[in-house]
Amino acid sequence: MSADAFTRLVREHQSKVRGFLRRLTRGDAALADDLAQETFLEAHRKLAQFRGDGSFASWLCGIAWSRFLMERRKRREEPLDQADDAASQDPRPGLQAKLDLERAMARLSAEERAALTLCCAFGHSHGEAADILRLPLGTVKSHVLRGREKLKAMLEP
Amino acid sequence: MTDDELDTLLCAPLEELADDGFSVKVAARTERAAWWRERFALFAPVAAAAALAPFLPGEELTRAALRLSPELANSGAAAFGIGVLVLTLALEKRFREAQSAL
Numbered sequence: 334m335s336a337d338a339f340t341r342l343v344r345e346h347q348s349k350v351r352g353f354l355r356r357l358t359r360g361d362a363a364l365a366d367d368l369a370q371e372t373f374l375e376a377h378r379k380l381a382q383f384r385g386d387g388s389f390a391s392w393l394c395g396i397a398w399s400r401f402l403m404e405r406r407k408r409r410e411e412p413l414d415q416a417d418d419a420a421s422q423d424p425r426p427g428l429q430a431k432l433d434l435e436r437a438m439a440r441l442s443a444e445e446r447a448a449l450t451l452c453c454a455f456g457h458s459h460g461e462a463a464d465i466l467r468l469p470l471g472t473v474k475s476h477v478l479r480g481r482e483k484l485k486a487m488l489e490p
Numbered sequence: 491m492t493d494d495e496l497d498t499l500l501c502a503p504l505e506e507l508a509d510d511g512f513s514v515k516v517a518a519r520t521e522r523a524a525w526w527r528e529r530f531a532l533f534a535p536v537a538a539a540a541a542l543a544p545f546l547p548g549e550e551l552t553r554a555a556l557r558l559s560p561e562l563a564n565s566g567a568a569a570f571g572i573g574v575l576v577l578t579l580a581l582e583k584r585f586r587e588a589q590s591a592l
Binding site for chain 1: 491493496497499500501502503504505506507509512513514515516517519520521523524527
């Protein structure tokens with residue numbers, strides 16, 4: 334594949350991959366972008382291995398997830414303190430709800446965040462999410478269910 | 491919060507992130523990585539051979555080469571084999587170049 338064609342692919346998929354990684358890294362944009370770069374580098378190296386069973390975006394998300402797991406092994410995820418929780422208030426109602434959601438999301442486990450993002454925000458089926466995260470289908474379903482329940486409890490007024 | 495409200499929030503697409511030079515950075519890194527991979531593929535066998543050279547039985551190899559060289563020089567079959575080998579290597583290089591140009 335030519336360099337131009339690959340750059341076009343990166344431009345097309347960067348937002349989804351970076352957004353997914355930002356969720357996983359609990360909003361750490363710099364770390365998420367580093368991991369996204371690594372993701373695309375690995376994708377370029379392994380392009381011949383893409384079998385086309387799922388979409389290219391799903392394949393990229395799978396690589397992004399394994400990159401995130403490697404990073405997590407290096408540095409342990411620190412628990413959020415209450416100060417982080419109370420940070421940033423936005424007076425606009427729609428945006429405030431989104432901020433609240435992101436804050437609550439940050440309190441979930443990485444697996445729950447990933448499963449919810451793939452199944453809800455990206456609209457993947459549980460099966461597709463299981464393929465991307467390389468987890469059993471039942472495990473993904475319970476991550477989604479448990480994550481939803483936790484979010485609901487945290488977002489109660 | 492109701493289930494519907496939570497669903498609406500959760501299923502809202504993630505914020506669209508502007509490229510802001512991200513793809514250019516990735517392209518530059520990809521090119522650099524490919525350059526290093528090519529150099530590695532080219533020089534790794536040479537480096538391996540250089541590392542092994544001191545352990546090779548030099549005298550025996552020289553004797554064998556001296557014994558074989560007149561035989562090879564006078565052998566049509568050996569010349570044909572070497573010709574085929576050179577042609578194959580040259581064509582493979584051309585084929586790879588054509589493939590990467592596509």
